[in-house]
Amino acid sequence: MPEPLRKLGFLTIGLFDEADPRRGHESTLGVIELGEQLGFDSAWVRHRHLQYGISSPVAVLAAASQRTSRIELGTAVIPLGWENPLRLAEDLATVDILSGGRLNPGLSVGPPMHYERVKDALYPDTADVEDFSYERMRRFLDFVRGKPATDFSGTEGFEVFSDRVQPHSPGLGRRLWYGGGSLRSARWAGEHGMNFLTSSVVKAEESEDFAEIQLSHIREFRAHHPDGERARVSQGLVVIPTDSATADQREKYRAYAERRTPRTRTPQGPARMMFAPDLVGTSDELAERLHAHAAFREVDEVAFALPFTFEHEDYVQILTDMATRLGPALGWRPGS
Incomplete structure (x- = not known):
């Protein structure tokens, strides 16, 4: 039996x-x-550019920070290729201060999606020399963690300048997450002291069994993290409890999962990406399936993904069942 969630x-x-x-x-x-x-x-x-989803999670979470007082607020994930690392460090530190230290920024590296189609709008003068490697993330980590961004500081006239990003939020550097789906990304995140977000999408490298792949990433991350087995990992599967759902909702949820099932059977595309099946059922059924999942047994925190296209009332039902039925079935106790 795994440890309680x-x-x-x-x-x-x-x-x-x-x-x-x-x-x-x-x-x-x-x-x-x-x-x-x-x-x-x-x-x-989530973070979506040039789509009909959240394009500015930092702004949305700034608003959320003023409507809540306890819950932690995260991004999963900000693609750093769209961002200036210094400016993003300023924005995230500001929201973290406003939230009272509740921000958990998740990020990833790589070229922006559809880069050839957006590069002239995004980087019209520097598109061919932008660095989308881990070096971009390293710069961001340094800025958030308080390393100098310039060799100038002091007073100039009536203005005072700092040599590091302001505001500086001391705890934020320990609450940065890397959203990874490969052994390489897991290893890099561990070596650089980040936390690790593993989702319902991974790269099939040494296996075509999703749970085995995800487990290998978690272990690779912890093997290279200074905190070892205590290093934080969050799993993000699509999980849909149906305990209090209406008959129409249950049918919609099952149809949604069935439409997405074919992509879970074999690696997809040149990158050989593996997708986890969406989990739909009563909380008791879901708890049994999760307890049998090799990667779930290695973690003690999760961020279950809500399906993309449902209605607000569906999310209310799903979240209520998660908190009142599924969570307790996994050994979790709600925060106060």
């Missing part, structure tokens, strides 16, 4: 209608507020 979180994409974007963003904030009321430990938002 210590931290229960959830992840939302925050979809909206182009004709009424405020409604979708307010729904996301309402879901985060509900999460706090239900005792969840964390709420995470």
Whole structure:
């Protein structure tokens, strides 16, 4: 039997209608507020550019920080290729200060999605020389953790300058997460003292069994992290409890999972990405399946992903069942 679940979180994409974007963003904030009321430990938002999902998670979480007081707030994940590391460090430190130290930024590296189509808009003068490697992440880590960003500081006239990013939030550097799906990313995150987000997508390198692959990533990360077995890992599968769902909701949820099942059977695309099956069922059924999952048995915190395309009332039902039925079935106790 695995250890009891210590931290229960959830992840939302925050979809909206182009004709009424405020409604979708307010729904996301309402879901985060509900999460706090239900005792969840964390709420995470996805990041989508040039789509109808959250394009500015930092702004959304700044708003959420003022509507909540306890729940931790995370991003899963910010693709750093779209960002200036110094400016992002400033924004995240500011939100962390406003939230009282509750921010958990998750990030990843690599070229922006569809880079050939967006590079002229994103980096019109530097597209061919931008560095999207781990070096970009290393710079970001240094800025957040308080290393100098310039060799100048002091007073100039009436203005005072700092040589490091301001505001500086001392605890934020320990709450940075890397969203990884490969052995290399797991190893790099561990070597650089980050926490590790592992999701429902991994790269098939040494196996085609999703749970085995994910387990290998978790162990690779911890083998290279200064904290060893105590290094933080959060698992992010799509999990949909149906305990209090209506018959129509149960049918919708099962149809959603069935449409996505074919991609879970074999590695997808040139990168050989493996997708985890969506888990749908009663909390007792889900707890049994999770306890049998090799990677779940290695973690004590999760951020279960909400499906992309459901309605607000569906998310209310799913989150309520997660907090009141599934969480306790996994040994979790709600925060106060």
